[in-house]
Amino acid sequence: MTADTDFDELLAKLPQPSTREVFAEIEAARRAAEARTPHRTIIPEPVLPPLWPHPDSGIVRFPCALGCGWAHEEDTYRMDEDPISLPLSAGSQEIGRIFVERAERRGVVVRGRVEAAIRAHFAEAHDGQEPPEREVW
Numbered sequence: 001m002t003a004d005t006d007f008d009e010l011l012a013k014l015p016q017p018s019t020r021e022v023f024a025e026i027e028a029a030r031r032a033a034e035a036r037t038p039h040r041t042i043i044p045e046p047v048l049p050p051l052w053p054h055p056d057s058g059i060v061r062f063p064c065a066l067g068c069g070w071a072h073e074e075d076t077y078r079m080d081e082d083p084i085s086l087p088l089s090a091g092s093q094e095i096g097r098i099f100v101e102r103a104e105r106r107g108v109v110v111r112g113r114v115e116a117a118i119r120a121h122f123a124e125a126h127d128g129q130e131p132p133e134r135e136v137w
C-alpha cells in the first residue's frame, strides 16, 4: 500500500455530493462573482519576482504607469517578520480568523506604503500629473 492508495481509499470514503449540491455550489459561486464590485487604485499591476535562488526573488516591483523606468519595490520576504501569536486553545476557525485578520492588516499597510511611494514619485518626477487609476476586482 502506498500513500496514493491510502489517499484514494480516504477519498472513496468521503460522501459524494449530489448533482443538486454541486449545482447549488456552482450557482452560489456565480452569484458571489456577480456581487463583487470593482474599485479603482493608483497601484499599477505588479511585476512578480523571479523564483528563488535568483538574487531578485521576493522583490515585487510596481513600475511607474507612465513607463519612465522608476519602480517601487516591496521585499516580500521582509513583509511578514512579526511573530504570530496563537492561543493554545485555538481551533481551526479561530486560527483561520487570526491569519485572515493579520493578512488584512498587512494588506492595508502595504497598500498605503505603495500608494505613498507612487504619489511621492509623481510629485517628484511627473509634477502636476495625477497617477492614473485602474479598475481592479
Ligand SMILES: [Zn+2]
Pocket: 064, 065, 066, 067, 068, 069, 070, 121, 125, 126
Ligand atoms: Zn514615473
